Amino acid sequence: MANSQDIEAIVRQVLESMDARGSSFGSASAPGGYSQASADIPKTAHVAMLTAIGHFDIKEFPIPPVGDDDILVKVEGCGICGTDAHEFKRDPFGLIPVALGHEGTGTIVKMGKNVTKDSAGKPVKVGDKIVTCMIFADDPEITMFDLNKKNIGGADVYGLVPDDEYHLNGWFADYILIRRPGSTFFNVSDLDLDSRILIEPCAVLVHAVERAKSTGILRFNSRVVVQGCGPIGLICIAVLHTMGITQIVAVDGNAQRLEFARKMGATGTVNFKDYSGGIEALAEGVKAQFGGHLADFAFQCTGSPAGHSNIYKFIRNGGGLCELGFFINGGDATINPHFDICSKEITTVGSWVYTLRDYATTFEFLKAAQKIGVPMKELITHKFALKDINEAYEVNLAQKGLKIAIIND
Numbered sequence: 070m071a072n073s074q075d076i077e078a079i080v081r082q083v084l085e086s087m088d089a090r091g092s093s094f095g096s097a098s099a100p101g102g103y104s105q106a107s108a109d110i111p112k113t114a115h116v117a118m119l120t121a122i123g124h125f126d127i128k129e130f131p132i133p134p135v136g137d138d139d140i141l142v143k144v145e146g147c148g149i150c151g152t153d154a155h156e157f158k159r160d161p162f163g164l165i166p167v168a169l170g171h172e173g174t175g176t177i178v179k180m181g182k183n184v185t186k187d188s189a190g191k192p193v194k195v196g197d198k199i200v201t202c203m204i205f206a207d208d209p210e211i212t213m214f215d216l217n218k219k220n221i222g223g224a225d226v227y228g229l230v231p232d233d234e235y236h237l238n239g240w241f242a243d244y245i246l247i248r249r250p251g252s253t254f255f256n257v258s259d260l261d262l263d264s265r266i267l268i269e270p271c272a273v274l275v276h277a278v279e280r281a282k283s284t285g286i287l288r289f290n291s292r293v294v295v296q297g298c299g300p301i302g303l304i305c306i307a308v309l310h311t312m313g314i315t316q317i318v319a320v321d322g323n324a325q326r327l328e329f330a331r332k333m334g335a336t337g338t339v340n341f342k343d344y345s346g347g348i349e350a351l352a353e354g355v356k357a358q359f360g361g362h363l364a365d366f367a368f369q370c371t372g373s374p375a376g377h378s379n380i381y382k383f384i385r386n387g388g389g390l391c392e393l394g395f396f397i398n399g400g401d402a403t404i405n406p407h408f409d410i411c412s413k414e415i416t417t418v419g420s421w422v423y424t425l426r427d428y429a430t431t432f433e434f435l436k437a438a439q440k441i442g443v444p445m446k447e448l449i450t451h452k453f454a455l456k457d458i459n460e461a462y463e464v465n466l467a468q469k470g471l472k473i474a475i476i477n478d
């Protein structure tokens with residue numbers, strides 16, 4: 070296992086070699102050094118602990134002493150991720166009781182004397198806004214440098230770690246204690262609150278597009294299908310659009326979501342519920358949206374086995390597919406290897422989470438999307454106070470909105 074110094078060195082090296090580096094990492098802020106606590110740090114923090122399946126309790130814990138390598142953050146907000154929803158419904162990771170919330174962001178209010186820079190080498194000080202990132206505990210180099218290698222497990226991220234004596238381990242809280250060395254965090258003071266909450270899910274799509282690019286098929290003038298218009302598919306469209314891809318057809322069964330897909334940059338939409346004639350008719354519907362052509366590349370952004378089976382029919386011979394919809398096991402899907410892959414010479418890549426490099430690229434993506442007017446913030450359809458977190462999860466599970474966020478005062 071690489072230690073945190075290795076991780077920091079690798080991230081710094083990657084960032085230095087990135088074209089998109091520019092202003093966000095070049096801007097000078099005063100080095101942190103030993104930082105005094107800003108005033109008004111309370112003695113206790115409130116944490117939404119998932120104490121039973123389907124139920125959070127707001128617990129109060131003493132704020133522990135901030136060690137030399139630690140950062141105390143006053144939480145501003147945190148998005149609810151599909152993974153949190155699974156944990157809420159079934160506890161598949163066996164973490165209960167657990168402080169959830171990994172799409173969070175907030176303000177540094179106190180930090181130890183050893184903390185001077187973030188994981189990208191950017192100076193940090195009290196008052197800066199940060200996000201945390203999944204730590205690739207096994208070997209951070211695997212997906213960072215070779216996109217063709219298999220992705221890894223064994224990652225830890227605040228919001229999905231077991232409870233311990235600190236308790237301040239998740240972003241659904243008013244304070245979180247980031248313990249270093251060993252934690253990956255970024256100074257993102259140059260992004261507004263809503264953008265910071267969207268970083269984590271956006272990184273998933275930045276990674277998926279990097280995986281797609283590794284096939285050599287996804288190009289500037291490609292015709293691209295995005296199947297599934299939940300937050301993941303919608304952000305996928307936004308990333309493709311921001312990259313300059315101009316022919317994007319969205320497929321879903323929800324008319325409202327398809328309408329939203331157009332706002333994100335889809336140039337055509339297909340509602341599968343309009344096609345009763347089976348997959349052949351549906352494929353014709355997709356083709357019609359591309360002026361009589363099948364797609365060069367497709368992104369599968371549903372957790373539906375039927376969705377996986379269908380998508381091959383939308384892709385031309387020699388085209389490519391990125392399957393990213395099965396973050397969790399959704400069961401087997403049936404395909405015909407002769408018709409769907411072999412005779413069509415389809416190149417398929419899977420995509421799972423992101424790398425540290427993708428995280429940094431995501432900051433630039435969010436700024437670029439804003440510049441061209443992609444209404445990313447409209448993805449956050451509901452905001453709840455921490456005390457109303459159970460209600461927020463109900464709204465999330467009922468799929469009444471897109472991204473649901475907990476926002477503190």
Ligand SMILES: NC(=O)c1ccc[n+]([C@@H]2O[C@H](COP(=O)([O-])OP(=O)(O)OC[C@H]3O[C@@H](n4cnc5c(N)ncnc54)[C@H](O)[C@@H]3O)[C@@H](O)[C@H]2O)c1
Nearest residue numbers: 297298299300301321371372373376393394396420421422
């Ligand atoms: N690869 C990763 O790292 C990663 C990360 C996060 C989430 N995910 C996965 O991405 C998937 C999508 O996430 P989300 O938050 O957008 O979920 P979501 O449930 O909000 O959206 C899925 C969408 O797919 C549509 N859909 C369902 N079946 C369909 C079909 N057969 N054809 C077309 N559309 C269909 C639904 O109407 C819905 O709008 C999830 O299954 C999740 O596990 C993957």
Ligand SMILES: [Zn+2]
Nearest residue numbers: 150151152269
């Ligand atoms: Zn997540």
